[in-house]
Amino acid sequence: MRSQLSEIKELLKAFWEEVGKAILSLPPGGVVTYGDIARSLGDVSAARALPGVLEEIKRFGDPFTGKPLPLPTHRVVRSDGTVRDEQIELLKREGVEVREGRVDLKRHSTSIPRMRPVLNELKGLQRDIDRGGEEEVKFDSVLAVDVAYRERNARVCGVLFEKGGVELTFHHPPLFPYIPGYLFFREGVLIVMALREWGVSPSLILLDGHGLLHPRRAGLATHLGYFTQTPSIGVAKSLLTGKVKGVEEISPVYLDGEHLGWAVRKRVVAGRGEKHLYISPGWGVGVDDSLKIYLKVAKIAGGEPVEMAHRCTKRWR
DNA sequence: GCGACAG
DNA sequence: ATCTTGTCGC
Structure with missing residues (x-):
């Protein structure tokens, strides 16, 4: 269905x-x-x-x-x-x-x-959502997106890495409140609208939020990939659910005994800031590949792609 | 009384 | 996330 x-x-x-x-x-x-x-x-x-x-x-x-x-x-x-x-x-x-x-x-x-x-x-x-198969992921047009809010409006920013980073923006009022576990319905719907407006078809989408690492195994990244039929990966700054197993630089995250994602330790920033990024498959990507692909994209982009999109949302005046 | 469930 | 306050459940 x-x-x-x-x-x-x-x-x-x-x-x-x-x-x-x-x-x-x-x-x-x-x-x-x-x-x-x-x-x-x-x-x-x-x-x-x-x-x-x-x-x-x-x-x-x-x-x-x-x-x-x-x-x-x-x-x-x-x-x-x-x-x-x-x-x-x-x-x-x-x-x-x-x-x-x-x-x-x-x-x-x-x-x-x-x-x-x-x-x-x-x-x-x-x-019930379809989570896609394990697709061959291309790296030729990776899109990182993030959303910021102000009063009753939202700004969606996309950074498209094909040659350099092309920035795209879209503004629209959110149609749903923030409720933990329902982020797609607030933020993702706006992102789908933005992608349609921009007319882009990226080969991979990275977003600020979880994918499989979700109480119903279907976070923001899962829905986004599904609605655009594009491989996607969730890159969250904090955990919604699940538990990190281990203290390595990169450790698996489990939920109900299932390995659903990864905690990647971030470089320590002057005694402040988040400790980890949490990586999990969105759509069309497996658990192991989500990590491999994320690390490869971060290397190619020369930084954290989602953070670049985040900075774009902050340039809103 | 205190910690908490993405953004 | 934004605002810099308030809400629920343990």
Whole structure:
């Protein structure tokens, strides 16, 4: 089964709609928690992203409609019942008792409406994705990409290494919040859009994030390679999941007993900075080859390719 | 009370 | 990632 980018965009649109509808349905005098909403969407780990999501819908509108929607966000509280100062008066006015900045959830909780489990659906796409075979990887047009954010806009930068480094840029508002494990839906969708806009077909893509080294074995790099049908490798600055086995210059990273990627020690930079880069296959590349290919590209490029793309995103004015 | 799950 | 504050779960 092949999923299309348009199908993904529909799911992302549904995410905002479902959240908006759910909050609108909360009755005066009742409260729910961020975790309740997240679970109803299919993944409690989205709880941390929800305050920002609610605020965005309320103040600016979701990225698809751009139309501010007045939401009773004061009816959403933390899982321990504590609330922000600005919620207190609004809740009291509705008959909800707030003592020492806290609501008694046993007394005031209301039920969550049925929501489309959008996050479960996204997880399903991740589990089912085609990860490609082991393709012969060419080095003639390697692309490194990174994304930066400012307010409600994003800048995608690509550095294309064919002869020298050609820089490409693309700007577009992100269509999804950052939720750990769902980075593709925030950042990757923008990168696919950028590649289409640029009209480039690189022979290999390197990105800031994981590939196979992911709870569902399908990180940003996996999806990106799939949607562009291009071999890809994830180059992350920190671990999302898994454990480094060993203390060598280059050590394998395991998850559930499976060898999914590599930790490559970075040169120490004056007592600061990250210790490792984490390399894992995206699409069309095996675990061993992901490391070999990454090291070869870094050598050819004369530096860390993803860091070059990162520097490009920082030149945004 | 404190650590945490890419960006 | 951005902002420099806030959230969840152990």
